[in-house]
Amino acid sequence: MLINKNMKLADVIHHDYTLVPVINRFGIHLGFGNFTIQEVCKEHNISTGFFVIILNAFHDPHYFPKERLQSIRLNILIEYLQKAHTDFLEDKIPEIAFLIEKMPGECLDDRKTYLLIRNFFLEYSTELKNHITKEEERVYPYVLKLEEAFLKGETDADIKKQIQDYPISAYEAEHENVEEKLFDLKNIIIKYLPKPKSDKLCFQILREIFSLEKELNEHARIEDLIIVPKVEAMENALKLKGFGNG
Amino acid sequence: MGEIKTVIVVERNYLMQAGLEAMLMEIPGLMMVKTFTGDEVSLAGHIRKQQADVLILNPLALKEDPIVFLRKLKQIGKMVVFGLMEKETPVNLQSHFSHVLNVSDSKFDLQNKIRSVLHQDTRPGNHNLLSKREVTILKQVVLGLTNQEIADRLFLSIHTVTTHRKNINRKLGIKTVSGLTVYALMNHLVRMEEMGGATK
Numbered sequence: 316m317l318i319n320k321n322m323k324l325a326d327v328i329h330h331d332y333t334l335v336p337v338i339n340r341f342g343i344h345l346g347f348g349n350f351t352i353q354e355v356c357k358e359h360n361i362s363t364g365f366f367v368i369i370l371n372a373f374h375d376p377h378y379f380p381k382e383r384l385q386s387i388r389l390n391i392l393i394e395y396l397q398k399a400h401t402d403f404l405e406d407k408i409p410e411i412a413f414l415i416e417k418m419p420g421e422c423l424d425d426r427k428t429y430l431l432i433r434n435f436f437l438e439y440s441t442e443l444k445n446h447i448t449k450e451e452e453r454v455y456p457y458v459l460k461l462e463e464a465f466l467k468g469e470t471d472a473d474i475k476k477q478i479q480d481y482p483i484s485a486y487e488a489e490h491e492n493v494e495e496k497l498f499d500l501k502n503i504i505i506k507y508l509p510k511p512k513s514d515k516l517c518f519q520i521l522r523e524i525f526s527l528e529k530e531l532n533e534h535a536r537i538e539d540l541i542i543v544p545k546v547e548a549m550e551n552a553l554k555l556k557g558f559g560n561g
Numbered sequence: 562m563g564e565i566k567t568v569i570v571v572e573r574n575y576l577m578q579a580g581l582e583a584m585l586m587e588i589p590g591l592m593m594v595k596t597f598t599g600d601e602v603s604l605a606g607h608i609r610k611q612q613a614d615v616l617i618l619n620p621l622a623l624k625e626d627p628i629v630f631l632r633k634l635k636q637i638g639k640m641v642v643f644g645l646m647e648k649e650t651p652v653n654l655q656s657h658f659s660h661v662l663n664v665s666d667s668k669f670d671l672q673n674k675i676r677s678v679l680h681q682d683t684r685p686g687n688h689n690l691l692s693k694r695e696v697t698i699l700k701q702v703v704l705g706l707t708n709q710e711i712a713d714r715l716f717l718s719i720h721t722v723t724t725h726r727k728n729i730n731r732k733l734g735i736k737t738v739s740g741l742t743v744y745a746l747m748n749h750l751v752r753m754e755e756m757g758g759a760t761k
Contacts, residue, residue: 377575381600427753431743438739487603492610499740506734507744543602 317378318370320353320363327352327370333526336406337373340398341366365391373533384541389462392542393455399534400447407527408440414520422511432503439496446493454486458546465549468556478554483546497528566614566679569595571604572645573622577664581617581645588672591615591679599623605633612736615679617662619645620654631657638727641678691732696750698725702738703745704755 318327324347328334335345347355352370356363365387371378384392415436419429457477464470470478501524504517511517568591572578578596585593594613599622601607608616616634620627634642644650644658648665655661660678662671691699701711708726712719730736735744745751 377578377596428747431746435739435743484602494610495736496740499735499737499743502734503740503743503747507747509747539601539607544600547602 316374318352318367318374320356320367321351323349324352324355325349331374333529334370334373336402336530337369340395340402341369362391365395369395372536376532376536379536379540381540384537385545387541389458389542389545392537393458396534396537397451397455399530400451403527403530404444404447407523407530408443411520411523411527412436412440414516414523417516422513422516423508424512425509428509432500435496435500435503439493439500442496443493454483457481458483458542461546461549461553465553470553470556474553478550482550483543487543494528494531497524497531500524565590565592567592567594567611568615568617569593569597569608569611569613570617571597571599571608571622572617572619573598573600574619577619577645584668584671585675588675591675597622605630605637608634609637612730613640615641615643615675617643617645618658620650627654628657643675643678691729695725695729695732698722699729699741699745700751702726702729703742703751 316330324338324343341361342359343355350358352367353363356366364383368380368383368387372384415433418432419426423429460474461478464474501521504521508517568585570578570581570593572581582593585591595611597604597607599619604623623630631642634640641660642658643660643662644655645662645664646655648663660674662674666674697715698711701714706714708719708722711717712722715722729741733741733744735741746753
């Protein structure tokens, strides 16, 4: 189903409740009555167009209106991605960690197995956190500065240096495989747990892992298909323009 | 039938993607896990990350020279690549693909083609159990040895060690060293005490 601005937000959530955390990222919370998406957006002072695109992109992985997404300013996209980061680190990860903590009583007799899984997940969380920190401290500020320079049409020495020494493609090249550990964890739980007492908790854990994975994929899609190409285009444009007389 | 094979598709045209997905869904044991439009920056890298069994690639979707691109894919190792092409596609381009799917073929022919190619590829024997050699290598990996060190210890070439490691990853469905460590400890292939300072 394609979501549009004239639909009632409540109907959209009925159709796909996994959008709740996505709307939360925009500061919208449950209890919006019968208001349409457009009305809710107006009340919260957010761009309806962008909101609808993000809802659709999250709801249907095939929906990816490249042209429309590319017309959106990078600072708005990045603000959204940063909120998603906060969700990952403050909600998703602690939730899974909390469920894993419950394993010894509810599903595993063997304490050693529990500790192995707990430590493995801890390692994964640390990796994800480092990855996110790097993006927020190094990549995003650069992208924002670059967009500003691009819009103003003037570059300073800092930006020039970074375009030359460390363009976005360099970050792309060292893009870590954070998702691999998550994939392994799924298989460890699905295939290799020694005689779990009950599957109920494992099911909850798997549900959370799959949901985190879905969000991470969505996140990566925005980065790979929108941000990186857009930044590269800006880098090239600035190189052509400003570097000769700098 | 054995294990499920994962398929990724590089195709710009949405209708083609959707059609491929519908067709692949009817072949038992195949699962389409990802589609690329061909516009992605460092597409070959993305494909490598997927570690899929099958790639269906429309060369026209690529931004770069298909022949150069195919050469990059060769390094990915065992992944069956199908070229998705029109009848009119120049023969010299077709010849770079070991398998070709012709877009104007019937559903029956297309599915049969895919089935027969993949059937050749399934090797007999149990896919899930590690061989003795693989267990030995897994232990060394878990203890923190590099491929070179393992090769030296077991008098193998580094190439052989790499192949074994790929097979271990594929059979277990675990790719990271720490994931393998959890597996090995859970299955008592190594003991915690042996680990010593090896864990990172």
